[in-house]
Amino acid sequence: MSPTFALVDCNNFYVSCERVFSPRLAGKPVVVLSNNDGCVVARSNEAKAIGIRMGIPVFKIRETIKAHAVHVYSSNYALYGDMSQRVMDTLSRFTPAVEQYSIDEAFLDLSGFKGHNLTAYGQSIRSQIRKWTGMPVSVGIAETKTLAKIANRIAKKSEKADGVLDLTGSAYRNSALAMTDVEDIWGVGRGYAAFLRSVGIDNALQLRAASDGLIQKKMGITGLRILQELRGASCYPLEQSPPPRKEIAVSRSFKYLLGDRADIWEAVAAFTSRGAEKLREAHLEANILEVFLIADPYNRESRYFNMETIRLPFATCDTAELIKWTHIGFDNIFREGYRYKKTGVIFRNLSSGSHVQTTLFDNEKKAHSREIMRAFDSINQRFGSDSVRYAATGSNGNRKWKTVFQRRSPSYTTDWDQLPRVS
């Protein structure tokens, strides 16, 4: 028996989060920017309509912004994370079979609802989320995740669908596939799309009919799975418990190019510290660490990239220990005379924190480290992150590497001092 999936996806998620707390933004062009207010990462329908492209650097559309009075916001991750949680909580009232796929979308297993009117069910999900959270969502329903994705896209665009499209056993299915361009299929990116177009496959209906051999040759097993899913045979089951993490990374671009070794090392140390916190939150320890530096990526002449990989002598999530090792890596790859744009650390070969120690000495050291880290984390939890921090991460207000958010909305939902006021 084939399963039934629903994909519930928030419309223009970051923009919709801003609108929930600023109703005056309704009907207006709104965009949300990436870190350092660099480029556009979310657009309202009105912003899309005036031709603002996803990912465009904001300095390239200054004129458009002025001409159309576009409302511009920095990213407010605390707000978006909290809104996401509310949406997911609401979804779980409908069925326990929920897979949170990303910050703004979730797959539901509706196999148990066969014979019911799934469109009506989708509508009730949609209106409940709207009522409880203010978030507009679209719902796509089909036998496979890939088809549910396609249904969802059409549900978003089509007036007639009114936000919900059920493709299970639908006569409309072939036309839905025919109107879906290959680049809009889940799993088909720029590279695969170019290949498919070059062999005359332009839409999902044509891809579904393509020969397995041709697709496998260029797109491997991934391509075959896409074919299967388009044909209604599910290859990707609902994943309710997330698989263990394989890597943890912290990296940031700087607003401006930085040349001073001390500034850049401060950034690396701070990112290492944040990464160590993430490790501890996930109860993981790193066995391999990578540090990388990028100088001026948009300039051919002064471009530079280097990465150092270090195998740690033992798995650890201790901030001081990790900073010691990233320092070694940093020294090996830092070149004087370049102006840097970005740096980061990646922890890999993660093991769960409960590992057998080799010697009594190690055990003692380990216990000591654990105590210090526990105290460190709990102080920062109680008094706000960065209340205590390691000296290497910078001690004054002059941290040139800090990410800039000049147009950030208040933290309406996560900070008592910034609750919206009714006047």
Added chain:
DNA sequence: TCTGGGGTCCTAGGACCC
């Protein structure tokens, strides 16, 4: 002057072993 961040999976090829 200004261009984000954090992930996963697959595959080919090399190193190494028997």
Added chain:
DNA sequence: TCTGGGGTCCTAGGACCC
């Protein structure tokens, strides 16, 4: 000195996702 096959593990690079 040359001749084989087969297996595993690791890594780098490419492709994709949101």
